[in-house]
Amino acid sequence: MGAESSLRNRFERGLAAPICLTWELTYACNLACTHCLSSSGRRDPRELSTAEAKALIDEIAAMQIFYVNIGGGEPMIRRDFFELVEHAVNQHVGVKFSTNGTRIDEGAAKRLAGIDYLDIQISIDGADAATSDRIRGAASYDHARRAMDNLMEADFGQFKISVVMTRESIEQLDDFESLAKNFGAELRLTRLRPSGRGVEVWNELHPTLEQNRRLYKWLKERPNVLTGDSFFHLSALGSPLEGLNLCGAGRVVCLIDPVGDVYACPFVIHDEFLAGNVRDAGFGAVWTNSSLFRSLREPGNPGACASCGSYDACRGGCMAAKFFTGLEMSDPDPECVFGHGETALAAKQVSIRPISSPDHSRRVPVTLVAR
Amino acid sequence: MSLTTTDAFDASKYWQLSEMVSLRDEEFGALAYHHVNRRLVFLKSRELVEIVRHLGDFECADDAVRALTPADQHDRYVTALGALEKSALIRGR
Numbered sequence: 001m002g003a004e005s006s007l008r009n010r011f012e013r014g015l016a017a018p019i020c021l022t023w024e025l026t027y028a029c030n031l032a033c034t035h036c037l038s039s040s041g042r043r044d045p046r047e048l049s050t051a052e053a054k055a056l057i058d059e060i061a062a063m064q065i066f067y068v069n070i071g072g073g074e075p076m077i078r079r080d081f082f083e084l085v086e087h088a089v090n091q092h093v094g095v096k097f098s099t100n101g102t103r104i105d106e107g108a109a110k111r112l113a114g115i116d117y118l119d120i121q122i123s124i125d126g127a128d129a130a131t132s133d134r135i136r137g138a139a140s141y142d143h144a145r146r147a148m149d150n151l152m153e154a155d156f157g158q159f160k161i162s163v164v165m166t167r168e169s170i171e172q173l174d175d176f177e178s179l180a181k182n183f184g185a186e187l188r189l190t191r192l193r194p195s196g197r198g199v200e201v202w203n204e205l206h207p208t209l210e211q212n213r214r215l216y217k218w219l220k221e222r223p224n225v226l227t228g229d230s231f232f233h234l235s236a237l238g239s240p241l242e243g244l245n246l247c248g249a250g251r252v253v254c255l256i257d258p259v260g261d262v263y264a265c266p267f268v269i270h271d272e273f274l275a276g277n278v279r280d281a282g283f284g285a286v287w288t289n290s291s292l293f294r295s296l297r298e299p300g301n302p303g304a305c306a307s308c309g310s311y312d313a314c315r316g317g318c319m320a321a322k323f324f325t326g327l328e329m330s331d332p333d334p335e336c337v338f339g340h341g342e343t344a345l346a347a348k349q350v351s352i353r354p355i356s357s358p359d360h361s362r363r364v365p366v367t368l369v370a371r
Numbered sequence: 372m373s374l375t376t377t378d379a380f381d382a383s384k385y386w387q388l389s390e391m392v393s394l395r396d397e398e399f400g401a402l403a404y405h406h407v408n409r410r411l412v413f414l415k416s417r418e419l420v421e422i423v424r425h426l427g428d429f430e431c432a433d434d435a436v437r438a439l440t441p442a443d444q445h446d447r448y449v450t451a452l453g454a455l456e457k458s459a460l461i462r463g464r
Contacts, residue, residue, distance in 0.1 A: 094406055
């Protein structure tokens with residue numbers, strides 16, 4: 001335990017390079033999910049070119065960043081998607097990409113199955129079409145299921161099914177588990193954050209205290225369910241969940257957006273958390289020198305949580321969840337398991353909620369036509 | 372004679388870093404990533420990193436540990452190698 005906590009302290013002071021880097025390849029998306037972290041929809045004309053993207057991959061390889069999480073938008077919309085993925089894996093940079101599955105037809109599934117060091121996450125937000133489509137749009141669930149069928153048919157091997165925990169989906173935990181089992185897939189659950197368009201749905205969709213307690217217990221019984229360290233705020237309920245149990249923003253993780261802007265984590269696409277741009281002096285310079293990242297690596301201030309005996313377990317929770325609900329960094333997490341976050345939110349006379357700075361939402365909602 | 376023998380790990384045999392693994396130096400030691408099983412492992416001391424890096428240059432793991440660490444530390448490094456073998460970070464011939 002002593003060794004673990006000293007390791008955690010080291011992580012909090014930052015690493016030579018991220019353990020895990022998220023790279024949103026494009027803001028373009030053929031869906032318009034209500035909780036989209038990156039407010040995606042329209043392609044940004046300043047998007048990194050193929051040559052720039054390849055140069056970034058070369059730098060990632062040189063920095064020995066073992067793998068990148070590619071997302072978007074819908075990354076498969078980029079015409080050079082396969083070219084970039086192959087460029088990465090050829091240099092031993094593993095790729096895990098998140099997709100809505102709409103572009104994984106039989107041909108794409110076969111091509112994906114032929115690439116080593118590749119991991120795929122298919123997103124759904126309900127265990128049935130009605131629940132999932134309420135978040136992700138009409139026909140999206142059927143498209144995702146067809147992508148899973150195609151991957152299985154192409155003998156891709158184990159992929160991941162990724163679900164954001166909302167007040168509705170959290171009631172279907174066992175169904176997700178069976179679904180994953182049927183596909184021989186791994187299940188990955190992540191936290192709903194009030195980031196991007198999520199700010200508009202968070203109030204009504206974030207899990208209740210009681211649901212979060214059930215989720216914690218369910219996860220404790222299933223250490224093989226992946227969470228991307230998403231729920232460390234729930235570790236205050238007892239023994240820690242699997243993972244590092246810390247906020248890795250600017251310390252062990254960060255985000256590169258489609259135009260090369262570097263943010264502290266995938267959940268804070270906002271000017272306040274912008275560290276720099278890879279087009280200036282490369283990614284390494286931003287990671288090492290950014291004054292924002294340097295300040296995030298300073299010892300944290302427990303603030304209002306100083307007198308709580310569980311601070312060591314939850315570390316005050318998620319920076320993004322606080323920021324986009326209008327709380328201060330020194331406040332408790334809005335979903336603090338002891339209800340301190342709710343009290344802090346209720347105490348605000350005026351709630352000013354920052355909106356993600358770049359917004360690439362489509363102006364007209366899209367309709368996905370089932371083929 | 373072997374320094375220590377755990378259930379799974381035989382330090383009297385030849386071992387080397389798997390070619391599926393990348394090592395990245397960090398202030399605390401190193402991060403090791405296995406590209407196939409996608410495990411990330413933390414090597415929490417520089418001595419262990421040195422052993423792992425040069426393991427393949429020695430006839431057996433015991434020799435590597437003897438050459439690179441003080442005598443009173445041998446057991447814990449052999450134990451650590453056993454853990455790395457379980458994660459497939461090191462492999463035999």
